[in-house]
Amino acid sequence: MEEERATINRERLVNSFRELVAIDSPSLKERNMADELTRRLLALGFSVREDNAGSRIGGNSGNLFATLRGGDALPPLLFCAHMDTVQPARSKRAILENDGTIHSAGDTVLGADDVSAISAILEAVQSLQEQRLLKRDIEVLFSVSEETYGTGAAVFDCSVIRSKEAYVPDYDGAHGQAVVSAPTILAFRAEITGKASHAGFAPERGVNAISAAARAVNRLKLGRVSPGLTRNIGTIHGGLLTNIVPDACVMEGEIRGEKHEKALRLLQQTQKAFQSVCDAFGAGLAFSSKCLVQAYHTPADAAVVSRYFRVCKAYGHKTEAVSTFGGSDNNILAQRGISGIVLPSAMHACHSGAEYTTVEELCRLAELLAGLMQT
Numbered sequence: 001m002e003e004e005r006a007t008i009n010r011e012r013l014v015n016s017f018r019e020l021v022a023i024d025s026p027s028l029k030e031r032n033m034a035d036e037l038t039r040r041l042l043a044l045g046f047s048v049r050e051d052n053a054g055s056r057i058g059g060n061s062g063n064l065f066a067t068l069r070g071g072d073a074l075p076p077l078l079f080c081a082h083m084d085t086v087q088p089a090r091s092k093r094a095i096l097e098n099d100g101t102i103h104s105a106g107d108t109v110l111g112a113d114d115v116s117a118i119s120a121i122l123e124a125v126q127s128l129q130e131q132r133l134l135k136r137d138i139e140v141l142f143s144v145s146e147e148t149y150g151t152g153a154a155v156f157d158c159s160v161i162r163s164k165e166a167y168v169p170d171y172d173g174a175h176g177q178a179v180v181s182a183p184t185i186l187a188f189r190a191e192i193t194g195k196a197s198h199a200g201f202a203p204e205r206g207v208n209a210i211s212a213a214a215r216a217v218n219r220l221k222l223g224r225v226s227p228g229l230t231r232n233i234g235t236i237h238g239g240l241l242t243n244i245v246p247d248a249c250v251m252e253g254e255i256r257g258e259k260h261e262k263a264l265r266l267l268q269q270t271q272k273a274f275q276s277v278c279d280a281f282g283a284g285l286a287f288s289s290k291c292l293v294q295a296y297h298t299p300a301d302a303a304v305v306s307r308y309f310r311v312c313k314a315y316g317h318k319t320e321a322v323s324t325f326g327g328s329d330n331n332i333l334a335q336r337g338i339s340g341i342v343l344p345s346a347m348h349a350c351h352s353g354a355e356y357t358t359v360e361e362l363c364r365l366a367e368l369l370a371g372l373m374q375t
């Protein structure tokens with residue numbers, strides 16, 4: 001990278017991070033965050049469009065898609081981050097320690113997932129603009145409801161995206177790592193219908209739905225089924241009273257697989273196991289499933305990976321292609337034909353009250369994003 005490097009405004013970045021963290025933005029309630037980000041994007045010269053994702057998924061805000069003219073010397077690039085946070089997320093406060101650690105007050109998440117990415121993207125653009133170093137068009141997608149398996153990005157019309165490469169900072173890792181693969185995640189629900197009867201007077205006349213469910217679960221290997229493939233039963237509900245043979249039991253679970261087809265095969269096997277047990281019990285079964293996100297594999301030699309690695313090396317970071325076993329908006333973008341990677345985004349212990357970031361990592365993130373925008 002021979003370009004002149006952008007200098008990141010550390011203080012502005014930290015202030016911006018803290019201001020954005022203070023905005024409540026749980027999934028489906030991103031309105032205030034979207035309004036503030038629209039203001040900030042417009043001030044930077046972006047044109048901003050909000051789609052109708054809110055009304056389509058039951059939220060109060062759409063996805064924001066913003067484009068900035070920077071020049072045609074280089075092809076446009078897409079930067080994507082999500083506006084929502086997991087709960088508890090009301091009245092978040094970012095507390096800055098002397099050593100540069102930033103954490104919440106402990107009673108909420110911090111929201112560095114994914115405000116770190118949002119504030120770093122904005123800072124990277126602003127620094128490049130001020131220093132007259134921006135030579136390409138930048139596209140930004142700030143999505144809603146990523147934390148609910150990318151349901152916001154899933155309804156976004158990706159045909160408006162001109163970029164062929166997407167950078168999605170949304171990962172707890174070390175700068176230099178690029179997430180090049182993520183799994184398919186399937187959710188399933190098994191509703192078992194037995195027959196109610198008095199547990200003492202006429203147990204013979206009943207069909208115990210809980211017993212059938214237990215037998216079915218017993219037949220399934222749970223946890224890591226094989227390398228790159230997991231299955232879990234996460235909830236079970238059934239029965240009314242201890243003196244009634246229960247006529248209903250509902251179980252919900254998920255399957256994750258590095259390979260989409262393998263995950264689908266395990267789903268079929270799961271349904272079969274429930275069906276054969278229910279048949280043996282004389283119980284009914286309603287089995288339903290849903291593909292939450294589909295696996296992607298970005299080749300290690302793809303342009304999106306080599307561009308990121310080039311920038312990381314220039315900034316002294318050790319590069320590494322890694323896999324994750326969680327989903328992100330990149331699963332959705334990949335399905336729409338956009339070649340992307342997920343990047344570490346200065347967040348740690350996410351989805352907990354212990355979530356934190358550091359000033360140093362935030363600055364390094366903004367620096368790398370600015371580097372990408374220039375390279």
Ligand SMILES: [Zn+2]
Nearest residue numbers: 082113114170
């Ligand atoms: Zn995230």
